[in-house]
Amino acid sequence: MAHDRPTHEPSAKGTSLMDVFKELIKEQEEGRPCALATIVNAQGSIPASNTAKMLVREDGSIAGTVGGGLAEGKVIAEAREIMKTGTPRMISFNLHDNPLLDSGMVCGGSLDVFVEPYLPAISLYLFGGGHVGLVTAEFAHRIGYEVEIIDDRPEFANAERFPWARKVHAGPWSKTMAGLAPNSRSMVFIATHGHVFDAEVLTWAVTTSAGYIGMIGSKRKIQTVRSKLLTAGTPSDRLNRVHAPVGLDIGADTPEEIAVAVLAEMIAHVRGGRALKTASRTISDLDHPSPAATIEDGDEDKRALA
Amino acid sequence: MPDQTTPLSDTDPHTQAQDWAREGRSVALATVVSTWGSSPRPAGSALAIDGEGAFVGSVSGGCIEGSVIREALEVMEDGAPRLLSFSVSSEQAWEVGLSCGGEVRVFVEKVA
Known part of the structure; x- marks a missing residue:
């Protein structure tokens, strides 16, 4: 040789x-x-x-x-x-x-x-089986990602609701997260039924190797979660890569539109698309607005839909 | 492997080739190894063919599948892999919805 x-x-x-x-x-x-x-x-x-x-x-x-x-x-x-x-x-x-x-x-x-x-399959760990979670999971599956659903409410996380999911985890957040190990080809999307849970999942997500992390919510909510995590000791450089407000900035409003914006951002991440630079926003933009983040962001919270 | 895996698609040619091989059938695999800019199927696209001529997958928009399957049946007979070249004229390309033609090369090999 x-x-x-x-x-x-x-x-x-x-x-x-x-x-x-x-x-x-x-x-x-x-x-x-x-x-x-x-x-x-x-x-x-x-x-x-x-x-x-x-x-x-x-x-x-x-x-x-x-x-x-x-x-x-x-x-x-x-x-x-x-x-x-x-x-x-x-x-x-x-x-x-x-x-x-x-x-x-x-x-x-x-x-x-x-x-x-x-290449190994791209997996999506989707936290929150509500309206946005359901549609996002369905679209993600259609695109070819392997989807795992995580929720603490069994009525929102079960195989009947997500029949094609690779796995559905119902139970306490921390217990489920302890058994998950996202790799660089994994993506994490956070859209739980409460800010407190979002913060808990995000604290864990930024310590993983997940290639993409996105969290739903308005700028105001993201600021709140961010300050909370910084105070609790999460280093800011870890938070900076989080995509929030999540999804490409296309003015999405309904769960279906939000799912399209989120999946478009994920595709741009996977494929290295240019939209990631121009129409995607991360937490770091809160300090240094990117071209995408300078566009006026509606401050209404989409939580009602999650 | 996770226990609740759902296959991405039941028509994945590699998975199909594996399944056919397990059933003891003859199997050939055709793979696009080079192609032109706006070709219907990119390099890496595959077509699995069994000894009866059943096939799954695609190596073009349908223009060359017939010839590839015929060649695949011969490859299964004699076991010798071969590299096929097809020129798709711009006229033919237009008919299948492409703006221009080019050359596509397909590697056909017996896998079982």
């Missing part, structure tokens, strides 16, 4: 195609991103073309092979980028022009390797 990254196999030789798929499924079940590289075209002769597949794990370790050598090292490096960007790519090598890349598998021809990312 020309690369110095760790491998889980002592030797990639003898890894069957099925082993590569099994390893891929294992990574997916563990919730880790990985990428699959396949030789799709080779000018020259390649032995065992049926098994010319390689799984690249998040840490750069591999299962299977695309021929070894410098070309494989390059594929591994590209695969790690592709796990981050989420965009599949074809990597082409002209081995005639770059004999150093030749592993001996293809003699002086060209080699095309297709690398596709397998």
